[in-house]
Amino acid sequence: MSTEFILIVVIVLAIIYLLTTLRGRNKHVDRQEKEMKSPEEILPEVQQRLESGEDKIKLIKFVRVETGLGLKEAKDLVEGNFKMDSPASDADLHQKVKEMLQSGSGPIKATKYVREQTGLGLKEAKDFVDHVKEETNI
Missing domain, CATH: 1.20.5 (Single alpha-helices involved in coiled-coils or other helix-helix interfaces)
Incomplete structure (x- = not known):
């Protein structure tokens, strides 16, 4: 050659x-x-797909893409173990994160708190905390 x-x-x-x-x-x-959908918006479609026999792994991937949830939260949603009622509203959550950051708790603890309260994935929760940081100039 x-x-x-x-x-x-x-x-x-x-x-x-x-x-x-x-x-x-x-x-x-x-x-x-x-634009991400909330777990409440996507739940009826997930239930319908489950009833039609769709593979759970494919459904979990679908939920993660559509909602931005983490792996565990998406799996819980597909299996019916997801807590839908968040104890904090967006305004309350925003205020709590702001207080945590101002008190010196740090962004890691604030991100963990956001994940626990909302079921968001790590990246989405971190983005939320970063947004609050930018707004409050911390």
């Missing part, structure tokens, strides 16, 4: 690799920009 042929094959493979990598990144960005 000539070196030119080998060089062309390597370049073509590199282009294919780059295109598939960029395509995967675009899908991830689309998921981030997608």
